[in-house]
Amino acid sequence: METLTESKYSTWYHPYKPAAAYNKKVAYFSMEFGIDQAFNIYSGGLGFLAGSHMRSGFELKQNMIGIGMLWKYGYYDQARNDDQTLRTDFNEKHFDFLEDSGIEVEVQLHDNPHVKVKAYVLKPEIFGTVPMYFLSTDVEGNDHLSRTITNHLYDANEVTRVSQSIVLGIGGAKVVEALGGSEVYHLNEGHGLPAFYYLRDQGVKKNQMVFTTHTPEKAGNEERDARHLNRCGFFGRFLSEQELQKEAVNGGMINYTVSALRMAKKANAVSKLHAKVAKDMWKDYEGTCPIIPITNAQNQNFWQDKTIKRTWERKQEKAYKKRKLEVKQDFFNEVAKQTNKIFDPNVLTFVWARRFAGYKRADLLLHDLQRFERLISNEKYPVQIVWAGKPYPYDFYAIDIFNHLVNYTKQKSNLAVLVGYEINLSRKMKYGSDVWLNTPRITREASGTSGMTAAMNGSVNVSINDGWIPEFQKNGKNCFVLPEVDYRLPHWDQDKMDADNLYDLLENKVIPMYYDAPEKWQEIVFNGMDDVIPDFTSRRMAEQYYKKLFK
Numbered sequence: 001m002e003t004l005t006e007s008k009y010s011t012w013y014h015p016y017k018p019a020a021a022y023n024k025k026v027a028y029f030s031m032e033f034g035i036d037q038a039f040n041i042y043s044g045g046l047g048f049l050a051g052s053h054m055r056s057g058f059e060l061k062q063n064m065i066g067i068g069m070l071w072k073y074g075y076y077d078q079a080r081n082d083d084q085t086l087r088t089d090f091n092e093k094h095f096d097f098l099e100d101s102g103i104e105v106e107v108q109l110h111d112n113p114h115v116k117v118k119a120y121v122l123k124p125e126i127f128g129t130v131p132m133y134f135l136s137t138d139v140e141g142n143d144h145l146s147r148t149i150t151n152h153l154y155d156a157n158e159v160t161r162v163s164q165s166i167v168l169g170i171g172g173a174k175v176v177e178a179l180g181g182s183e184v185y186h187l188n189e190g191h192g193l194p195a196f197y198y199l200r201d202q203g204v205k206k207n208q209m210v211f212t213t214h215t216p217e218k219a220g221n222e223e224r225d226a227r228h229l230n231r232c233g234f235f236g237r238f239l240s241e242q243e244l245q246k247e248a249v250n251g252g253m254i255n256y257t258v259s260a261l262r263m264a265k266k267a268n269a270v271s272k273l274h275a276k277v278a279k280d281m282w283k284d285y286e287g288t289c290p291i292i293p294i295t296n297a298q299n300q301n302f303w304q305d306k307t308i309k310r311t312w313e314r315k316q317e318k319a320y321k322k323r324k325l326e327v328k329q330d331f332f333n334e335v336a337k338q339t340n341k342i343f344d345p346n347v348l349t350f351v352w353a354r355r356f357a358g359y360k361r362a363d364l365l366l367h368d369l370q371r372f373e374r375l376i377s378n379e380k381y382p383v384q385i386v387w388a389g390k391p392y393p394y395d396f397y398a399i400d401i402f403n404h405l406v407n408y409t410k411q412k413s414n415l416a417v418l419v420g421y422e423i424n425l426s427r428k429m430k431y432g433s434d435v436w437l438n439t440p441r442i443t444r445e446a447s448g449t450s451g452m453t454a455a456m457n458g459s460v461n462v463s464i465n466d467g468w469i470p471e472f473q474k475n476g477k478n479c480f481v482l483p484e485v486d487y488r489l490p491h492w493d494q495d496k497m498d499a500d501n502l503y504d505l506l507e508n509k510v511i512p513m514y515y516d517a518p519e520k521w522q523e524i525v526f527n528g529m530d531d532v533i534p535d536f537t538s539r540r541m542a543e544q545y546y547k548k549l550f551k
């Protein structure tokens with residue numbers, strides 16, 4: 001493979017001739033990318049998804065580049081206090097594999113018109129991605145405050161958070177200009193919205209701008225005071241009162257999603273169900289573009305164990321089971337290292353692992369403690385359960401759930417809570433689990449992708465029928481799905497009904513089948529792999545983005 005040379009840094013460069021079907025230049029903006037454990041600047045699903053997209057773009061020889069942020073302290077490093085509860089550590093990161101691209105641009109932030117933004121390049125040959133440019137304000141010549149903007153992913157300080165959007169959006173757009181411009185500008189979620197305002201002023205046409213909305217959650221659809229954003233430099237220039245009124249909604253607010261939907265020629269939601277939910281959410285706002293579904297997916301080459309893949313392709317049950325025991329043991333070595341508990345690879349093992357957020361209900365299994373205790377102490381049908389995931393460092397409700405689980409599981413030999421849920425641990429858990437639990441309140445999970453990579457490795461999904469699951473599920477044949485409850489009911493009632501349904505499903509179907517009908521269980525395992533590949537691989541997704549969104 002040809003390598004990058006100094007002279008190529010500041011031009012649109014790929015180490016391959018783009019394939020004819022993917023020749024259109026696309027710049028993909030995202031606040032986070034989860035590409036490799038060695039490059040831990042992501043918080044969760046959005047990053048994992050974007051990282052898989054960049055890998056598949058490379059595999060398909062797409063004419064795409066990624067634009068992201070170089071977070072000096074990453075998201076945070078998840079550790080433990082003395083009593084094993086959650087501790088958030090902020091450690092400085094050094095990534096020697098990134099190189100200075102030679103591109104430096106300026107953005108205006110608040111009253112400072114000359115904040116420098118430097119672009120570092122991640123060459124395709126490092127991790128097998130399309131070329132990517134990561135932006136930092138930690139640059140010689142910037143004042144102290146400006147240098148700290150790119151310290152923390154999703155900084156809790158409101159003004160810093162707005163500045164981050166400006167750096168990604170306007171700084172990123174200027175970097176793309178320095179690379180010769182793009183034919184399509186794609187915002188992965190609304191964080192980089194200032195790019196659209198800036199590009200519009202530079203004469204970039206509506207049909208060159210596209211947008212992906214990722215969540216129905218209020219916190220994921222940012223909304224801020226229009227006048228304040230104007231003072232911050234959010235729009236790339238100072239808007240007049242009249243111009244501002246045109247952009248504002250909901251009594252003087254800028255809703256990032258609404259603005260993106262108005263400026264883009266087309267947008268996509270991240271599952272078929274999410275497209276319905278999103279259309280309904282934004283239907284009352286005038287001038288928004290069409291929203292189509294392109295279901296999220298993950299990169300098979302990166303996430304699927306090679307031996308498991310081989311045994312599945314050849315339908316070799318014995319070889320599959322042998323490999324499954326090996327990867328379970330590897331996973332359980334991590335459990336032992338963190339919790340001093342010795343798990344048994346022959347015991348049915350459940351995993352609940354993803355970002356810790358209230359609506360995802362990590363503690364749903366503990367809803368009826370009497371019933372749960374009965375389930376975990378059944379000697380005929382033993383089970384092991386492991387939880388992992390990172391709450392947002394200032395989401396104290398989610399942190400409380402995490403710590404409650406830590407305290408509850410301490411004295412239970414077959415339950416464990418792990419810290420450090422990043423790419424490596426995620427992979428171990430997907431390889432080593434028998435069942436992947438997914439328990440969000442219905443309609444709240446736009447897509448969810450952890451269950452896809454779990455299924456690629458033979459872990460059976462037990463899930464609420466939300467996000468991507470309705471497109472995949474054949475209940476009892478490739479996964480197990482809980483009966484749908486009415487999402488309009490009070491949370492209290494939904495949680496009670498879902499918990500009761502979950503206990504029923506586990507006690508009467510899932511657990512007995514694993515022990516009493518292993519042939520049937522193995523059939524479900526292989527069916528899950530058949531049905532998740534290729535439909536829920538990012539190869540399919542990256543193809544669809546070009547055909548349906550970028551075209």
